[in-house]
Amino acid sequence: MNDCYNCSDQSLIEKAESEKIDLVWQRYEKMKPLCGFGEQGICCRICMKGPCRINPFSKKRSVGICGASADTIVARNLVRMIASGTAAHSLHGKEVAKTLMHVARGETAIYSVKDAIKLRSIAQKLNIETDGNDLIPLAGVVAASSLMDYSRMDDEEICNWLKYTIPDARLEKLKKLGITTSNIDGSISDIMARTHVGTDADAVNILLAGLRCALADYSGMQVATNLSDVLFGTPQPVVSQASLGVLRKDAVNIAIHGHNPLLSEIIVDVAYKMQAEAVAAGATYGINIVGVCCTGNEVLLRHGIPLATNYLSQELAIITGALDAMIVDVQCIMPSLAKVSACYHTELITTMPDAKIAGVTHIELGSGDSLKKAELIIRKAIDAYKNRDDDRLSIPAEKNKVIAGFSAEAIIDLLGSINSEDPLSPLIENIVNGKIRGIVLFAGCNNVKVKQDHNFVTMAQKLLKHNILILATGCGAGAFAKNALMNSEATEAYAGDTLKEVLTFLGFEAGLNAPLPPVLHMGSCVDNVRSVDLAVAIANRLGVDLNQLPLVASAPELMSEKSISIGSWVVTLGIPLHVGLAPPVTGSSLVTNVLTSELKNIVDGYFMVEEDPEEAADKIISIIEEKRLGLNLDSSLDSANNIEVLS
Ligand code: BF8
Ligand code: SF4
Numbered sequence: 001m002n003d004c005y006n007c008s009d010q011s012l013i014e015k016a017e018s019e020k021i022d023l024v025w026q027r028y029e030k031m032k033p034l035c036g037f038g039e040q041g042i043c044c045r046i047c048m049k050g051p052c053r054i055n056p057f058s059k060k061r062s063v064g065i066c067g068a069s070a071d072t073i074v075a076r077n078l079v080r081m082i083a084s085g086t087a088a089h090s091l092h093g094k095e096v097a098k099t100l101m102h103v104a105r106g107e108t109a110i111y112s113v114k115d116a117i118k119l120r121s122i123a124q125k126l127n128i129e130t131d132g133n134d135l136i137p138l139a140g141v142v143a144a145s146s147l148m149d150y151s152r153m154d155d156e157e158i159c160n161w162l163k164y165t166i167p168d169a170r171l172e173k174l175k176k177l178g179i180t181t182s183n184i185d186g187s188i189s190d191i192m193a194r195t196h197v198g199t200d201a202d203a204v205n206i207l208l209a210g211l212r213c214a215l216a217d218y219s220g221m222q223v224a225t226n227l228s229d230v231l232f233g234t235p236q237p238v239v240s241q242a243s244l245g246v247l248r249k250d251a252v253n254i255a256i257h258g259h260n261p262l263l264s265e266i267i268v269d270v271a272y273k274m275q276a277e278a279v280a281a282g283a284t285y286g287i288n289i290v291g292v293c294c295t296g297n298e299v300l301l302r303h304g305i306p307l308a309t310n311y312l313s314q315e316l317a318i319i320t321g322a323l324d325a326m327i328v329d330v331q332c333i334m335p336s337l338a339k340v341s342a343c344y345h346t347e348l349i350t351t352m353p354d355a356k357i358a359g360v361t362h363i364e365l366g367s368g369d370s371l372k373k374a375e376l377i378i379r380k381a382i383d384a385y386k387n388r389d390d391d392r393l394s395i396p397a398e399k400n401k402v403i404a405g406f407s408a409e410a411i412i413d414l415l416g417s418i419n420s421e422d423p424l425s426p427l428i429e430n431i432v433n434g435k436i437r438g439i440v441l442f443a444g445c446n447n448v449k450v451k452q453d454h455n456f457v458t459m460a461q462k463l464l465k466h467n468i469l470i471l472a473t474g475c476g477a478g479a480f481a482k483n484a485l486m487n488s489e490a491t492e493a494y495a496g497d498t499l500k501e502v503l504t505f506l507g508f509e510a511g512l513n514a515p516l517p518p519v520l521h522m523g524s525c526v527d528n529v530r531s532v533d534l535a536v537a538i539a540n541r542l543g544v545d546l547n548q549l550p551l552v553a554s555a556p557e558l559m560s561e562k563s564i565s566i567g568s569w570v571v572t573l574g575i576p577l578h579v580g581l582a583p584p585v586t587g588s589s590l591v592t593n594v595l596t597s598e599l600k601n602i603v604d605g606y607f608m609v610e611e612d613p614e615e616a617a618d619k620i621i622s623i624i625e626e627k628r629l630g631l632n633l634d635s636s637l638d639s640a641n642n643i644e645v646l647s
Contacts, residue, residue: 005453008396040587041074047197071203074588079210083191085565090220104140161222187216214568235301235405242481245399246306251288258329270374294524310478312446321392325381400484404521408533435498438550438624442476445559453479455556462617467496474525488514547574547604556580571605
C-alpha cells in the first residue's frame with residue numbers, strides 16, 4: 001500500500017486500521033483495479049447516446065457512437081478538467097475582488113484595506129492612475145479593473161491580469177497564437193460550449209482553447225493572490241511549525257481547511273478573542289488554530305499559524321483524537337471527513353453555500369453576521385473539547401520548524417537589504433555565476449497513487465545537492481514544511497556547497513542570523529503566480545523571455561483538476577513542467593504527443609512525464625543545464641558582474 005513518507009503519519013494510519021476506520025489509502029485499495037478507460041481518458045459520457053469507450057487494443061480505429069475519435073474524446077475530457085480548475089481558482093479570485101469592491105463602497109465592517117502599499121503597486125501594475133486617488137476610491141478602481149477581467153465583452157481586448165504581468169515577448173507570442181483571453185468566465189464557458197456533443201472535433205483546436213482557458217486560470221489566480229494581499233497583508237518571512245505534532249493536548253484544537261482566506265481570516269480573528277472561553281473550559285493553552293491544505297498555507301504565511309498537514313493526510317488530523325473541530329470552506333475537502341469525524345468527538349463544520357456535505361453541520365459564513373457565526377463555530381469546538389476521549393489521544397511527537405512567507409515582495413525586500421538600488425542583483429548574479437544553477441518550482445497536490453510526500457522530498461534532496469534553489473506552493477509546500485526542508489538546518493543538511501554559501505550569505509546579510517531555507521514557501525495553490533512574478537522580474541531584468549530562464553516546474557504528485565489547469569498555463573508561459581503521474585491522456589497518441597513534444601514548438605513549454613523521482617530530478621537538472629547553455633551562462637561569463645551580456 002502506498003501510504004505516508006512521514007513516520008508519525010504512518011502510526012496514525014495503523015491506529016485507524018486498529019479502530020477499523022477506512023482512510024483514503026484503504027479506499028484506494030478497495031477501488032482497484034481502477035477503470036482503464038478512465039485512466040487513459042478514452043471514455044466519453046458527453047451525450048446520452050453513450051457512454052462510449054474506445055478500445056485501446058483494437059487494430060481498427062475505434063470511434064464513439066457519434067464517430068468521435070479517441071483524439072477528440074481525450075482532448076475534450078482534458079480541457080473540461082482545465083475549465084473546472086479554472087472555475088475553482090477564478091471564482092475564489094472573483095469573491096476576493098467583490099469583497100474589495102464592498103470595502104471601497106463602505107458596504108462591509110468586517111474587511112478593510114490592510115496593505116496600502118500593495119494596493120498602490122497593483123494599481124501601477126494595472127496601469128491605473130494613482131496620483132490624487134485616495135486609498136479607498138483606488139481600491140474600488142482596482143477591484144473594478146479586476147472584475148472587468150470576468151465580464152469584458154470585447155474579444156479583441158486582453159485580461160488586465162494577463163496583459164500586465166507577463167514579459168512583452170511572451171504576450172506577443174500568445175497574441176500571435178490567438179490564445180490570449182479577454183474574459184475569464186467567457187473562456188470557461190467557451191470550453192463547455194465547444195465540447196458539447198457535435199461541436200469541436202479537432203483535437204488540436206480543442207487543446208488550443210484549453211490553453212486559452214488555462215491563461216484565464218492564471219489571470220484569476222493573479223486576482224485571488226494579489227487582492228488577498230491587499231485585504232489581509234502581503235506575506236513576509238515568519239517562523240512556525242508543521243506536521244500533526246502541532247496539535248496540543250492542552251488546547252482546543254481547531255483545524256481550518258480549504259482555500260479562501262475570506263473565511264479563514266474571520267475564524268482566526270474571532271478565535272484570538274475567545275481564548276478565555278477555551279481556558280475556562282479546561283484547555284490551559286486556550287485555542288490552538290492549525291491549518292490544513294491551502295488554507296493552512298494562507299494562514300501560515302500571514303499569521304505564522306502552524307500547518308498540521310496537507311491534502312492526503314487530512315483525515316489523520318481527526319485520527320489523532322485531539323482535533324476538536326475542523327472548519328472547511330471549498331476545494332480538496334474529502335467527503336469522507338464526515339464519516340471519520342463521526343468516529344470521534346470532532347465537530348466538522350461546512351461554511352460555504354456551494355460546498356456542503358450531507359449530514360454535516362453547516363454554519364454559513366460570508367454575510368453580515370459572519371462574526372457572530374464564527375463565534376458560534378468556535379463555541380462548538382470548545383464544547384466538543386469537553387467530550388474529548390483522552391484514551392484515544394495520539395498526537396505525534398514530530399513537528400518541524402518552518403520559515404514561510406516568501407512572497408515575491410518579501411524576497412525582493414530581503415535582497416534589497418543587500419543592494420537597495422538593484423534588489424534582484426544578488427540573486428541574478430549568483431544564477432549567472434552558477435552558484436545557483438537554476439530554480440525549480442514545486443507545486444501541486446498529493447495523490448494516493450504515490451507514497452505521500454515521497455516524490456517531493458526525494459526530488460528536492462537531489463536538486464538541492466545540485467545547487468538548485470527550490471520554490472514551493474500548495475500541498476508541495478506542505479510536504480516540504482512537514483518534512484523539515486523549509487528551515488536553515490535544511491540548508492546545512494541538503495544544499496550543495498555553492499547554494500549553501502549563497503543562502504548563508506543572503507540569510508546573514510538580510511539580518512536573519514541564519515541561512516535562508518533551501519526551499520522557499522511561496523504560499524497556497526493560487527499563490528503559484530507569486531513565483532511567476534519573481535520569474536518575470538528576473539526575466540525582465542535580464543531582457544529575456546520566461547522560457548529562456550533556467551527554470552522548471554514540477555507537480556510530482558498531481559491530483560486535482562486545478563493542478564491540470566495550473567500545469568497548462570505553466571507550459572503556455574514557456575516553462576517546462578515535470579509531472580509525476582501521467583494525466584488521463586494516454587489513450588490518444590496525438591494528444592500525448594502534442595503535450596509532451598509539439599507544444600515545445602508552439603509555446604516553448606511542455607509536459608514531461610516521469611514517475612521515478614530520482615530520474616525526474618536528473619531530467620530536470622539536464623533541462624536546467626540546457627537552459628544555461630542557451631543563455632551562454634557558463635562559457636561567456638567570466639565574472640558574476642557580467643550580467644549585461646545577457647540583455
Ligand atoms: O489548491 S495542492 S490537493 S489543497 S489542488 Fe488541493 Fe492540490 Fe492541495 Fe490547495 Ni492545490
Ligand atoms: Fe459517445 Fe459521441 Fe455521445 Fe461521447 S458524444 S457519449 S462519443 S456518442
